[in-house]
Amino acid sequence: MIATDVATGQLKGASRALPADYVNNGFFGQDILSVRQFDRAKLQYIYRVADEMRSLVNRFGKANLLEGKILANLFYEPSTRTSSSFQAAMYRLGGRCISINEVHYSSVTKGESLPDTVRTLESYCDLTVLRHPQKGAAEIAARYARKPLINAGDGTGEHPTQALLDIYTIEDDLHRLDGLKVAMMGDLKYGRTVHSLTRLLGLYNTQFYFVAPESLHLPEEILAEVRASGQPFAELQSVDEIIGDIDVLYMTRVQKERFENPEEYERLGRLFVVDPALMARAKSDMILMHPLPRVYEIAMEVDDDPRAAYFRQMENGMYIRMALLAAVLGKA
Amino acid sequence: MIATDVATGQLKGASRALPADYVNNGFFGQDILSVRQFDRAKLQYIYRVADEMRSLVNRFGKANLLEGKILANLFYEPSTRTSSSFQAAMYRLGGRCISINEVHYSSVTKGESLPDTVRTLESYCDLTVLRHPQKGAAEIAARYARKPLINAGDGTGEHPTQALLDIYTIEDDLHRLDGLKVAMMGDLKYGRTVHSLTRLLGLYNTQFYFVAPESLHLPEEILAEVRASGQPFAELQSVDEIIGDIDVLYMTRVQKERFENPEEYERLGRLFVVDPALMARAKSDMILMHPLPRVYEIAMEVDDDPRAAYFRQMENGMYIRMALLAAVLGKA
């Protein structure tokens, strides 16, 4: 029987770990399960390796650091974007992928089969990327895994590589992370990416603005962390009064399904939309972010605005994943 | 909002184009959307590059022209044959593929999501192959794409690489394209491959025979093009009187779904079948073609006849796609 109440963020047993002052900052052989594993030094290391990956891709299209390595890309729920990004990262490092997108998730066998599936794939591969609809699944799988495992999203849990690509995009575009005014807007209650990015930004001096309909506020648990970190924050119902002042506007979609009342959705949803008029009032050196896919919440007319960073986020996701893959396999 | 009424065959904006006398005949950085992009010189160039690809594959199994490149193989509807052919082409060129076969096509989000999906995949990849059930989809996607895009079939629209492999097979088997007598037989109304091949053969001096049940005639639009090109043609309801005279018999399947009346299908369908008796009356140096899959319309007993070219078509498809992939990435 497998216990399911695991302390999150705990690293894999010491048997595989090297000293913390190891050249690659202790990533070798580790799992990537949660943003809680990262401090400023580790983040800095990953940003710089990602820079190097971008440079190699731009110059040569690839870097052969992981030639002969195989990634098991194990997706218990579809995510074209994340799956493709990990594949591209592995390919650009010279490695191969076995992509499993058709796992038929069965709640009956979940406890038993996930560890067996991961251990089987490990027999063939050098590391595993796991996407799973159940919170805590990555933690459970990692406990049984002998090789590194990267969490590519576990339900309402974590999606650390998304948060890393978000914060790397801010650092890359704005050349700093301390002292930024960051507004998160849209569905802050269910938006996993917002929660993880908030945690990472909590390592820097950030002025937060949380802009959401009343029913989709940031959960108290995350707010408590912001308070504990000592960062200033404000909760707003409109971006209107701060739009000219912020460095980052991070959008997420307000999903219709979240509202019991369709009229409520119609009324509120349209307040959380970015269009050229809004962008005209924003600073010239701010950036507009979105984890994608977007539906209507950012007008396509905004796409050509150089401040629109969402497709850069996508590209940066590949470099961040290249950095992590290389780091946990000891090749960064 | 995206306009959908686009002039077909229009090439991507000049920003990416090189001079037309560029060594690779102007393919570098271009999209492949329609057979209308091709004139005799461009076709000739592609035939000769395909020859070279065949030679490299036969001698070495591969050519490393696209090492480090990644193809996004984006299929909004399943097509094992076309998808596999593009993958094989990319692999034999030393490149990698990210194959996305599970796009859940939603008419609600079609306008918005296709450009975003393509732009996201471009963040990871070097070019895109797109299969989509909607006519004009490739044109729309290409307008948003920053990197080359190849149309692998857009509904009732175009499937240019199929037409290219067809005409290349004729040229390769018969060593000429001018002065041929070509019969197209079966469902000429809905058969996209017939339409595109007819257009390409219109660039050469071709005597066309269109052999179809009355309800499945070639559309007037295509007939008008044949007339405009000045090529002679005849419409027939049986191949009987010309079988001994033609150089190419291009078959397509008459699909049961096309008939309201099942008895009509039973009666007509069996008239459009090729068997050894029919082949016995054909010229010894003609070829029998089919885009595959076939069901009953070519008897399996014909497969060993050296004039049966349909499996050669398949193989040639890989060489043609290798030629196009290398050409648009500037490596041919």
Add this chain to the structure above:
Amino acid sequence: MIATDVATGQLKGASRALPADYVNNGFFGQDILSVRQFDRAKLQYIYRVADEMRSLVNRFGKANLLEGKILANLFYEPSTRTSSSFQAAMYRLGGRCISINEVHYSSVTKGESLPDTVRTLESYCDLTVLRHPQKGAAEIAARYARKPLINAGDGTGEHPTQALLDIYTIEDDLHRLDGLKVAMMGDLKYGRTVHSLTRLLGLYNTQFYFVAPESLHLPEEILAEVRASGQPFAELQSVDEIIGDIDVLYMTRVQKERFENPEEYERLGRLFVVDPALMARAKSDMILMHPLPRVYEIAMEVDDDPRAAYFRQMENGMYIRMALLAAVLGKA
């Protein structure tokens, strides 16, 4: 029309065969359809090539014997485990894979389409791995194929690579195959892997114990082969009296669907379970095997027992498949 009653185990026509004393033991250009193709000499050859593959993977992660080769991995029914294993084998040999997992199996078109699908894929690839729900499908496909074809399971027919990895694991763990006491336990009636392994062990001096509920006995056909081979065997309804004496315990799952009466399943199923208490009574140098996936029939507490060989079986499957792929392509 394709005849379906084919003598099993028949090798592909002599046109492709080299002399039997060819350096790679006659595998070059051959299909792998059935365990009946293997004698002790051929098995010995495959074990030693698999050893070499393991050594190459452990030292370098890969061996570039099949660089430039492409495998068509054609699965008419899902089997993540087998498909992933063949992919990993091909990747570790430097080759590429085209994986087709979405073939929509239609009984209507089965006779016609399987040969065409295989011949189409052969146009792009260098060999084919076929998984098909219909017994005899691999034999039919191989008759039409011009390039080597490996049977990855054809319904209630054969799954030769599974049997080969099983016997290789016994040889690798116990360093011998003659004189072993082997118990097969669980569903011996429908368990394809048990039938094939029994056939292979019949080439050695084996004492068999068949332990099954009365309704799931080994089929008379297989028993007749054991009798004919002259090997001693016993049929039992419990492993209890022999557990301390056997060298190999090969488990398979008793599936609920096999019983008309759920209570019968509840009563019998639990008698065919391995737990630490049972393992405590087994020899210290025996091994416990299972083809996986397991559900409840081996308790997870047993996994850390060094005698638990099932994850080693998985890994060995990759080496065996590497050996076969290299052998049939003449590179072993």
